[in-house]
Amino acid sequence: KQEVTQIPAALSVPEGENLVLNCSFTDSAIYNLQWFRQDPGKGLTSLLLIQSSQREQTSGRLNASLDKSSGRSTLYIAASQPGDSATYLCAGPEASGSRLTFGEGTQLTVNP
Amino acid sequence: EPEVTQTPSHQVTQMGQEVILRCVPISNHLYFYWYRQILGQKVEFLVSFYNNEISEKSEIFDDQFSVERPDGSNFTLKIRSTKLEDSAMYFCASSGGTGNEKLFFGSGTQLSVL
Numbered sequence: 112k113q114e115v116t117q118i119p120a121a122l123s124v125p126e127g128e129n130l131v132l133n134c135s136f137t138d139s140a141i142y143n144l145q146w147f148r149q150d151p152g153k154g155l156t157s158l159l160l161i162q163s164s165q166r167e168q169t170s171g172r173l174n175a176s177l178d179k180s181s182g183r184s185t186l187y188i189a190a191s192q193p194g195d196s197a198t199y200l201c202a203g204p205e206a207s208g209s210r211l212t213f214g215e216g217t218q219l220t221v222n223p
Numbered sequence: 224e225p226e227v228t229q230t231p232s233h234q235v236t237q238m239g240q241e242v243i244l245r246c247v248p249i250s251n252h253l254y255f256y257w258y259r260q261i262l263g264q265k266v267e268f269l270v271s272f273y274n275n276e277i278s279e280k281s282e283i284f285d286d287q288f289s290v291e292r293p294d295g296s297n298f299t300l301k302i303r304s305t306k307l308e309d310s311a312m313y314f315c316a317s318s319g320g321t322g323n324e325k326l327f328f329g330s331g332t333q334l335s336v337l
Contacts, residue, residue: 142323147328153330153331154328154329154330154331155266155314156328157326160324160325208271208278209273209322210271210279210281211258211268212268213265213267214265215265216265
């Protein structure tokens with residue numbers, strides 16, 4: 112059964128700082144991993160999807176990596192802005208099947 | 224950009240009552256999902272739906288729950304007899320043709336069971 116954990120649970124940084132969010136998963140047969148953003152009281156927005164054949168994906172100031180052998184993924188945010196303040200969730204599928212298992216999330220606050 | 228829409232945004236009900244949560248997935252998507260998030264807890268998978276049938280369900284999705292795609296656009300989650308512990312934010316999601324693509328989530332229905 113897939114288990115996903117995220118550290119840290121919360122992170123507060125000054126504007127402009129580069130930061131890394133961490134995600135660990137137990138089932139290395141994962142075939143993709145997604146990073147989501149959740150704003151308070153809102154739905155989840157998919158940020159990046161990394162396929163198992165890829166090592167990283169980039170979108171603007173975001174870069175996500177996937178290392179199946181170590182069971183880790185990271186989300187790198189460059190030049191953070193106050194608008195990046197949100198909860199960031201990673202999620203991975205079971206080896207077979209369609210369900211995603213989510214981590215607890217990292218609550219990010221970027222201070223102006 | 225296409226989006227998943229959910230109605231209502233908030234639903235308050237009495238314990239034991241039936242509720243139906245509604246979703247309109249993105250029009251050309253083929254995979255549909257329900258997830259929920261109890262306040263302060265992780266997002267949890269409930270059920271996935273493909274080709275007009277349930278493809279996978281979790282332990283949470285017991286006989287009190289059912290899903291339906293009554294027409295070509297709507298996707299519903301019914302809870303027959305709500306319990307206090309069903310109080311949560313319920314999210315509908317959809318993805319494209321392979322099931323190995325980004326998941327697009329709706330903004331959720333906050334269900335409160337009194």
